[in-house]
Amino acid sequence: MRPRLVVVGDSLLDVDITGAVSRVCPDAPVPVVDVAGETDRAGGAALAATLAAGDGASVRLVTAIADDADGDRLRAALAGVDVVAGVAASTPVKARVRCAGQSLLRLDRGGDGPPARATDEMLDAVRDADAVLVSDYxxxxxxxxxxxxxLAEVDVPVVWDPHPRGPEPVPGITLATPNLAEATAFAGTGDPEAARLLRDRWRASAVAVTTGARGALLDRGNGVEPVPAAAVDAADTCGAGDRFAAAAADALMRGADTYAAVEAAVAAASRFLAEGGLSASRPEPTPEALIAAVRARGGTVVATGGCFDLVHAGHARTLAAARALGDCLIVCLNSDESVRRLKGPRRPIMGEADRAALLRALACVDAVVVFGEDDPRRVLARLRPDIWVKGGDYDPDDLPEADLVRGWGGRVVTTPLLPGRSTTRLAGALAEAG
Incomplete structure (x- = not known):
C-alpha cells in the first residue's frame, strides 16, 4: 500500500468567471466583461489536496463541507479525491472575474456561521496518515x-501552512511554511530573523519562510539557510503557496530531510508558476456554463452526436459544418457501454476518454458530453441546443430525438456523408495493414 498524505483544513469553492473586455461601461468608468465561461475549482485545503494528488501522491482530504448548493459544487470539483468530511455551516466562495489571464475583481460570499468541528471519522483519518499537511485558511x-x-500526538511528518487569522501550529511539528507577510505578522519582523523566532516560539523542528521569487529562508536550528528559486515571470501567483506546502509534505513523507524537502518544494512552486499556475490547470467551462455564456451574447448553440470511433475525414467535415451553423458546438458522445450495445462487443476500438480527448483537440469542437443511453434524448433535454446536427442520409423526421428538439423551438439538420469514409471501412483497412 502506498504511503498516504492527509491534507487537513478549510476547503473553499473557487469560481473563475472568464471573458473579454472590449469597451467601457457608459454610466461608469469601469470595463465591461463579456462573459465566456464560468468554471468551478477546489480551493483552500481542497486545492492543496488536488495539487498533491496531481503529482501522483496517495492523498486523503480531511475537511468540512456544507450541505448547500455551493457545497455540492465543491464536491463535484473534488471528484476523484478521497474525502473525509464533516459538516460546515456554509460554503466559502471566492469568485474571480478574469480577462486575458489577469484577475479584474474578486467577489467573496459564504463561510458564515460557527467553525466546523472534527468528527471521529476525521480524527481517525489523521491518525492513519503517513504524513499530514495542515492547510489552514x-x-x-x-x-x-x-x-x-x-495532530500533536501523531508520529509522522507534519507540515503546517498557517494563516494570519488562524491559530499557531501545535508544538512539535516538522515544518511550518508561512509566506513572508504571514511570518512578519506572526513574528513582528520581516527580516530573516523571523524564521528563527517562529521556530523557537512554535517549538517546530523547522520553519521555511517563502519569499516569492527569491525562494525560501529555512531555519532548522543551525542558522538561516537560503533556498533559492529559479527565475520565473509569473503574473498570477495564486496557488503557489499550496503547491509549495504540498510538495514539501510529500517529500518528507517519502523520507527526504527538511532541506531537501524545502528544496523540492521551491522547485515545484517555480515549475507550477512557469507552467502557468492555476491558469494552466483550470478546468474547461462546463457545457452548461458554455451554453449560458453563448446565449447571454445572443448566440446560437449547436450540438451533434455519435460514437466517433476512429475519427476520419467524414467526421471532420460533419463537425466543421455543424460548427459553422452557430456560435459553439457541443458533441454528445456515446459511452463505451453504449457503443458496445449499438455496434457489438468488439467496439469501440478507442475508449471514451481517448475519443473525447481527440474531439476536444479539434478547433471546431467547444465541448464534449459523454452519455450512456442508446440515443441522445436525455442529454439533449439537459442541454437544449438551438440546432441538432446529424451526419448521414437521415430523414430528420425519422430521428427519435427530432420531436424533442422541436419541442423547445430547436431545428434538426442533417449533413451528407463524405463518400467512402466510414469507421468500419477504416477499421478493416487497419486490420489488413496489420
Missing part, C-alpha cells in the same frame, strides 16, 4: 481542540 477547523490534540 483561517476558517476555524485548525483551531478545533480535538483535532489539535491528535
Amino acid at each position: 483561517g476558517r476555524g477547523l485548525a483551531a478545533c481542540e480535538r483535532l489539535r490534540a491528535v
Whole structure:
C-alpha cells in the first residue's frame, strides 16, 4: 500500500468567471466583461489536496463541507479525491472575474456561521496518515481542540501552512511554511530573523519562510539557510503557496530531510508558476456554463452526436459544418457501454476518454458530453441546443430525438456523408495493414 498524505483544513469553492473586455461601461468608468465561461475549482485545503494528488501522491482530504448548493459544487470539483468530511455551516466562495489571464475583481460570499468541528471519522483519518499537511485558511477547523490534540500526538511528518487569522501550529511539528507577510505578522519582523523566532516560539523542528521569487529562508536550528528559486515571470501567483506546502509534505513523507524537502518544494512552486499556475490547470467551462455564456451574447448553440470511433475525414467535415451553423458546438458522445450495445462487443476500438480527448483537440469542437443511453434524448433535454446536427442520409423526421428538439423551438439538420469514409471501412483497412 502506498504511503498516504492527509491534507487537513478549510476547503473553499473557487469560481473563475472568464471573458473579454472590449469597451467601457457608459454610466461608469469601469470595463465591461463579456462573459465566456464560468468554471468551478477546489480551493483552500481542497486545492492543496488536488495539487498533491496531481503529482501522483496517495492523498486523503480531511475537511468540512456544507450541505448547500455551493457545497455540492465543491464536491463535484473534488471528484476523484478521497474525502473525509464533516459538516460546515456554509460554503466559502471566492469568485474571480478574469480577462486575458489577469484577475479584474474578486467577489467573496459564504463561510458564515460557527467553525466546523472534527468528527471521529476525521480524527481517525489523521491518525492513519503517513504524513499530514495542515492547510489552514483561517476558517476555524485548525483551531478545533480535538483535532489539535491528535495532530500533536501523531508520529509522522507534519507540515503546517498557517494563516494570519488562524491559530499557531501545535508544538512539535516538522515544518511550518508561512509566506513572508504571514511570518512578519506572526513574528513582528520581516527580516530573516523571523524564521528563527517562529521556530523557537512554535517549538517546530523547522520553519521555511517563502519569499516569492527569491525562494525560501529555512531555519532548522543551525542558522538561516537560503533556498533559492529559479527565475520565473509569473503574473498570477495564486496557488503557489499550496503547491509549495504540498510538495514539501510529500517529500518528507517519502523520507527526504527538511532541506531537501524545502528544496523540492521551491522547485515545484517555480515549475507550477512557469507552467502557468492555476491558469494552466483550470478546468474547461462546463457545457452548461458554455451554453449560458453563448446565449447571454445572443448566440446560437449547436450540438451533434455519435460514437466517433476512429475519427476520419467524414467526421471532420460533419463537425466543421455543424460548427459553422452557430456560435459553439457541443458533441454528445456515446459511452463505451453504449457503443458496445449499438455496434457489438468488439467496439469501440478507442475508449471514451481517448475519443473525447481527440474531439476536444479539434478547433471546431467547444465541448464534449459523454452519455450512456442508446440515443441522445436525455442529454439533449439537459442541454437544449438551438440546432441538432446529424451526419448521414437521415430523414430528420425519422430521428427519435427530432420531436424533442422541436419541442423547445430547436431545428434538426442533417449533413451528407463524405463518400467512402466510414469507421468500419477504416477499421478493416487497419486490420489488413496489420
